[in-house]
Amino acid sequence: MSTKKKLKQTPSQTAGPYLHIGFLPEEVGINSSLSRELNNLILSEKTEGTRIEISGKIYDGNNEVLKDAIVEIWQVDSNGNYQSRLTKKNKYDKNFSNWGRTSCDFNTGLWKFNTIKPGIVQLNKSEILAPHIWLWIVARGINLGLYTCMYFSDENTLNKLDRNLKKLNNNNNLQSLFAVYTEKYKYEFNIHLQGAKETIFFDV
Amino acid sequence: MDFFDKNLHNSFYPIDKDIHPKSFFPDYKSSILRSPKKHLVSIDTIISDLHGNMFDKNDLGLLDNDLTRNFNKHNEPIGERIVVYGKLLDENSKPIPNSLIEIWQANSSGKYRHSGDTYKAPLDPNFGGWGRCLTDENGNYYFKTIKPGAYPWPNGGNNWRPAHIHFSIFGLSFLQRLVTQMYFEGDPLIAKCPIAQSISNKKALESLISKLDINKSIHMDYIAYQFNIILRGDKSIPFEKSE
Ligand SMILES: [Fe+3]
Numbered sequence: 001m002s003t004k005k006k007l008k009q010t011p012s013q014t015a016g017p018y019l020h021i022g023f024l025p026e027e028v029g030i031n032s033s034l035s036r037e038l039n040n041l042i043l044s045e046k047t048e049g050t051r052i053e054i055s056g057k058i059y060d061g062n063n064e065v066l067k068d069a070i071v072e073i074w075q076v077d078s079n080g081n082y083q084s085r086l087t088k089k090n091k092y093d094k095n096f097s098n099w100g101r102t103s104c105d106f107n108t109g110l111w112k113f114n115t116i117k118p119g120i121v122q123l124n125k126s127e128i129l130a131p132h133i134w135l136w137i138v139a140r141g142i143n144l145g146l147y148t149c150m151y152f153s154d155e156n157t158l159n160k161l162d163r164n165l166k167k168l169n170n171n172n173n174l175q176s177l178f179a180v181y182t183e184k185y186k187y188e189f190n191i192h193l194q195g196a197k198e199t200i201f202f203d204v
Numbered sequence: 205m206d207f208f209d210k211n212l213h214n215s216f217y218p219i220d221k222d223i224h225p226k227s228f229f230p231d232y233k234s235s236i237l238r239s240p241k242k243h244l245v246s247i248d249t250i251i252s253d254l255h256g257n258m259f260d261k262n263d264l265g266l267l268d269n270d271l272t273r274n275f276n277k278h279n280e281p282i283g284e285r286i287v288v289y290g291k292l293l294d295e296n297s298k299p300i301p302n303s304l305i306e307i308w309q310a311n312s313s314g315k316y317r318h319s320g321d322t323y324k325a326p327l328d329p330n331f332g333g334w335g336r337c338l339t340d341e342n343g344n345y346y347f348k349t350i351k352p353g354a355y356p357w358p359n360g361g362n363n364w365r366p367a368h369i370h371f372s373i374f375g376l377s378f379l380q381r382l383v384t385q386m387y388f389e390g391d392p393l394i395a396k397c398p399i400a401q402s403i404s405n406k407k408a409l410e411s412l413i414s415k416l417d418i419n420k421s422i423h424m425d426y427i428a429y430q431f432n433i434i435l436r437g438d439k440s441i442p443f444e445k446s447e
Contacts, residue, residue, distance in 0.1 A: 006295045007434045009220045011408045013385040014234075014399060015370065018318040021334050022308030022372055028318045030275065030332040038263060038304075061237035068320070074378045099378075106319075138383050141234030143225040143402055145383055149247075164247055171245065194241050203219065203244035204379050 012145065015070065015138040023070050024103050038101070042115055046095040049078025049116030054150065054179060054187045057109045058137065061194035065109035069139035072101045073113055075132070080119030117152075123163060130158035130165065137191065147202045150189045153178040173200050216379045216436045217295055225402035232398040233359050259304045259338065259374075268336045271309075271349035275332030281350050282328050283312025285426040288369065288386065288414065289346035292339045295437030299343025300380075305433075306336040306372040307347060314353030314365075323355050348426065354393055366393035366400065373433060380435040387413045388429065 020028045026037060043051075054073075058066040076082055077093040092098075096116065104111045121129035130151060137146045151159055159165055159178075168174050176199040179187035191199045227239035267274040272281055288307075292300045310316045310333060313325035317333050331350060339345045352367050368385040375381065387394050394400050394413065403409040411434075420428035 006217075006437065007293060007297055008408065008411065009223050009295060009436060010382065010384055010411055010434045011223045011403045011405070012225060012382060013370075013403075013412070014232075015372070015383045016385075016399075017320050018308065018310075018316040019370070021316060021318055021332075022306045022370055025308075025332070025334040030317060030334050038259065061241075064237075066238070072378075072381075134378065136378065136381060139238065141232070141236075141238035143227050143229060143232070143235055143239070144219070145381060146240065167248075168245070173242075193238050198240060198242055201240050201242075201244050203246045 012143060014140060014143050015145075017068055017140040019068070019070055019138065019140075020103060023101060027103060042097045042100040042113070044095050047078075047116055048093050048096070049119075050185065051114065052117050052185045052187060053112060053114050054133065054189055055110055055112035056179075056189040056191060057111070058104065058139075058191045059193065059195075059197075060141075063195065065104075066139055066193075067104050067106055067109045069104045069111070069137055069142075070101065071104070071111045071113075072099065072136045073115070074099055074134040074136075075115065075118040076121055078116050078119050080121045080129075082121075120158060127163045128158070128161050130155055130162040132162075135189075135191075142193075146193075147204045148191065148199050149177060149202065150179050150187075151177050152181070152187065154181040168200070171200060173198055176200050215439045216377065217439055219436065222405055223403075223408040226404070229398070229402040232402050235402070260302070261338065264336065264338060269345075269347050271307075271331065271333065271335045271347060273348075274335060276330040279330045281311065281331035283331075283350035283353075285348075286351050287346055287348050287420065287422075287426050287428045288431055289344070289420065289428060290414075290430050290432040292343040292345060292373065292375075292433050292435070294375075294380070294435050298437070299339075299341075300375055300435060301339055301341045301343055303339045303343075303376065304336060304374040305339065305345050307334075307349075307369050309333050309349065309352040309369045310355055312350050312353050314355030325353070325355065351388070354391075359398060363398065364393050364396070366391045366397050371433070373435065375435045377438075382433070382435060384433075385412060386431045389413055389416050 058069050077096045081092045083092045083098040100113050102111050118131045133150045135148050179189035182188050229235045311328040311331045315325040335347050337345050354364050354367050356364050367388050371384050373382045414429035414431040417428040417430045
């Protein structure tokens with residue numbers, strides 16, 4: 001069988017300092033009254049599952065907080081179902097978007113999502129993924145968007161069974177993947193781009 | 205039988221390290237403290253199916269892809285009127301339909317509508333610099349806009365960004381997520397720009413330079429530039445036979 005020659009990927013470039021215009025135009029006073037913002041669609045009142053808040057800050061190599069980054073999240077619904085294009089019998093919660101976007105606060109650098117606790121993904125009879133949320137970060141100075149994955153520090157039993165975490169057992173910075181349970185339904189997930197506490201970033 | 209058994213592995217071709225810029229590129233000063241020092245950790249995922257195809261036409265406004273009108277629809281902005289169009293494909297040459305593409309840019313004098321932009325050049329009351337669209341069933345997209353101006357930026361020297369439009373592309377999976385910048389054919393500033401030059405592969409950088417397409421230009425209205433975008437290909441979909 002003959003094959004078409006593979007095309008080459010389009011290279012990435014930094015999102016630069018003015019990324020809010022493209023990602024969250026209302027934050028810089030560009031009101032698109034004719035259409036809706038896409039970032040606020042993650043939850044509705046009908047969404048199933050436990051409401052949680054996840055938040056954190058992103059630190060550079062000098063331990064300075066980034067105030068100009070954009071964070072996006074992807075996750076499964078509260079029952080561990082993927083929003084899927086490959087399966088027809090999709091049980092995915094129609095009132096939940098698997099995707100969210102926010103910016104770091106211009107003054108404090110804090111980013112925050114109100115979402116639901118993702119469910120356990122049953123991969124097959126013996127393997128699971130513990131509840132987790134994927135994060136993707138872009139900012140000035142980041143040439144290629146960074147992927148990391150947040151797990152929950154209060155899910156120790158499930159985390160021990162997680163298919164991916166098992167493989168990371170020898171990684172010195174494994175702790176960087178666990179969001180800290182701060183108060184009821186609230187989790188803190190700080191990200192370090194460099195240094196002793198450097199977050200594990202993934203080649204996905 | 206089990207859905208996940210079939211799709212347990214990441215089904216996308218890897219990020220091509222020869223094509224993309226290095227994370228740490230000291231000529232671009234901001235990358236020095238913001239680039240991870242450790243190697244990225246490879247992970248065997250099933251997340252290829254956490255896809256980004258959750259937007260539809262109802263989410264978008266009618267003027268979202270017309271930057272000449274979507275900020276102030278009554279008056280025309282200043283500058284060279286252009287159309288930027290192209291195809292969104294994956295590495296297998298397969299068109300990617302219904303993908304969100306977002307763009308942002310400076311106005312014709314090189315000024316962004318953003319509180320962080322301190323360049324002296326003026327804002328244009330009729331230009332926001334924001335746009336978005338969905339690719340059609342054949343992966344085509346287009347924007348109507350104003351050619352952005354070059355602008356100076358703080359990077360330790362006399363640095364000027366070549367004219368460019370920022371692109372954010374979703375694809376069908378979050379593994380295909382891409383942010384990049386489109387440049388313009390013939391711009392002498394590309395060769396002097398540390399951000400553009402963070403891509404060491406010459407051909408890869410050339411693929412970010414849009415081509416003037418005089419045939420697509422509209423008489424006495426706008427001039428056209430073509431920019432095709434290629435995202436990671438799905439390994440699980442076999443190559444099409446060549447014609
Ligand atoms: Fe720019």
